[in-house]
Amino acid sequence: MDHHPILDSLRPIIASARWVTINDTRLKDVVDTIEVESLAKIDLTADQFPRDLTLNQSIGFILIYDALNFYFWGEPKWTVMKNGQPLGGSYGLLESLKTAIEDGTPLLTPEGLQHLTQAQLADILKANTQIPFLAERLHLLQDMGKILMEQHVESWSALLEGNHHDAFTIAERLTHIFPTVFKDEIVYQNQPVRFWKRAQLAALHLAHCIPSLNISGLTALADYKIPNVLRQLGILEYHPTLAQRIEKKEEIASGSEEEMEIRASMVIAVDLATKQLQTSLPEVTAIQLNDIFWHIGRTLPTDNPHHRTKTIWY
Numbered sequence: 001m002d003h004h005p006i007l008d009s010l011r012p013i014i015a016s017a018r019w020v021t022i023n024d025t026r027l028k029d030v031v032d033t034i035e036v037e038s039l040a041k042i043d044l045t046a047d048q049f050p051r052d053l054t055l056n057q058s059i060g061f062i063l064i065y066d067a068l069n070f071y072f073w074g075e076p077k078w079t080v081m082k083n084g085q086p087l088g089g090s091y092g093l094l095e096s097l098k099t100a101i102e103d104g105t106p107l108l109t110p111e112g113l114q115h116l117t118q119a120q121l122a123d124i125l126k127a128n129t130q131i132p133f134l135a136e137r138l139h140l141l142q143d144m145g146k147i148l149m150e151q152h153v154e155s156w157s158a159l160l161e162g163n164h165h166d167a168f169t170i171a172e173r174l175t176h177i178f179p180t181v182f183k184d185e186i187v188y189q190n191q192p193v194r195f196w197k198r199a200q201l202a203a204l205h206l207a208h209c210i211p212s213l214n215i216s217g218l219t220a221l222a223d224y225k226i227p228n229v230l231r232q233l234g235i236l237e238y239h240p241t242l243a244q245r246i247e248k249k250e251e252i253a254s255g256s257e258e259e260m261e262i263r264a265s266m267v268i269a270v271d272l273a274t275k276q277l278q279t280s281l282p283e284v285t286a287i288q289l290n291d292i293f294w295h296i297g298r299t300l301p302t303d304n305p306h307h308r309t310k311t312i313w314y
Contacts, residue, residue: 005172006219007271009185009194013264019239020261022269026234031273034292048091049208050098058209060108060156063174065097066202067140067181070314073224073306074132081127092127100124110153113145136312143180151177164210167203168217174199184313186255195222195263197314204287216283220270220290222263223314228306229297235269236262246307254311262307 014022053061072078072089080092087095097107105124106112121138125131153159159177163169175183175196182199185192200218207213220226230236238246242258252259270293274286 004217004219006194006196006267009192010264010268012191013188013193013260014268017261017265019242019258020265021237022265022272023235023237024272027269027273028276030233030235031276034277048094049205050101053101055209056155056157057108059160059206061097061101062205062209063156063159063202064107064113064141064144065094066198066205067144067178068093068097068137069198069201070312071132071310073308074129076129078125078131079128093125096125096127107141108156110145110148113141114149116141116145132310133312140181140312144178147178160206164212165214166217167207167213167215168200170206170213171196171199171203171218174202186260188260193260193264195267195313197221197223200287215287216285218285218287220267220286220293221314222267224306224308225297226270226290226293227262227266228304229293229300230266230269232300232304233296236265238262246305249305249308252307252309254309254313259307259309 049058049065050061069090072092077088078092079086079088080095081087082092082095100107105120107116107124116138118135118138121141122130122134125134125137131137147153159173160170161173163173171182174181175185182196182202184196184198185194187193201221203213204215204218207215227236231238242252245252245258252262270286270289274284274289277284277289
């Protein structure tokens, strides 16, 4: 993909960045330590999604799941108990939605989404504490239902319109069909800055049930964790003022220059790492590197805080 809607929109941010710098030397050194053989064996088909749904239902489940897949880091952290085990974040969300479907909650129908109440959603997402942005999550699901009803979409599968080959094309389509839900972008200096984090994540998850989807066009997913991992590895360097704010767990405003630079630098850094690895493994993708850095993060100290931004986008 010579021209990329996301990467092309982020490069000007990197060129004029004041708050975040990519350390190219450190990036190269870290990438040199990644074992090419292990990358080639990454299994992107393994998942924990329900296995007893039709393809149409699975598509709907994934889109609903990723519509809600954001902002879990409140105090105390939202945590679901499953068989005596605590599940936080996206894992807790997944189990909550699976349970709701098993209990017969009509989440997979446009009518069910459009008429969902806050009390019903609160019950679905019941945990040790109320999930952050409950009202915002409700509005996203209601918007999905309303759009499906207004456009007379007969099935979830119809949203793909035969696009069973390219995951990025599906992600882009989701931002057009459900802009309030998936169009993760802002206007900066009269130009769009695109991330499309959850739209791309949904497309990646769809590849679990549609193996023919090509995921090579997907970028890294700009969230909280990967920027923190890249910072701990020395690949991303923060301005001292920004670093101090993050260490103090101060909120970084959504849409601010600081937040935009953190996310943009993370995506571009992973893209650069991907290009470096492709010299020895041409088929490696940015989304695989995203996964590798996520797993590296699990081996790093946990006392280094990530940036905190209250947002529906990640």
